[in-house]
Amino acid sequence: MEPRLTVITLGVEDVDRSLAFYRDGLGFPVLERFGEFICFELNGFALALYPREAHAEGANLDPETTGTGDVSLAHNVRTREEVDELVAEAEAAGATITEPPGETDWGGYSAYFTDPDGHCWEIAAGAELFEQFI
Structure with missing residues (x-):
């Protein structure tokens, strides 16, 4: 596997609240929004926001056991x-x-x-x- 990072997706509770935090509060430029999937353009990769439960389910994980962890x-x-x-x-x-x-x-x-x-x-x-x- 080539060592590179293209997207970091954060599972969030409230997409609009997180959009306001990153776009309006920190000034991250929105690359695209598809419904509740929001993608910001960073330097060489993207930061995405997606509802936490949908993100966990897409990875076949129990949303009750996921979290931010030690990252x-x-x-x-x-x-x-x-x-x-x-x-x-x-x-x-x-x-x-x-x-x-x-x-x-x-x-x-x-x-x-x-x-x-x-x-x-x-x-x-x-x-x-x-x-x-x-």
């Missing part, structure tokens, strides 16, 4: 100031800040927040390994 989506930036700005933007959009911006044990600067469905995001600066993706 985070990371957005790396160049400066600490950008981390602060993006975390403030996310909070204004309705995110819950789970770890405020601060120094990390790996020498960088990062923060964590969750979207309205509990999907975890990290905003980080100083991770040289990932600078090629910024």
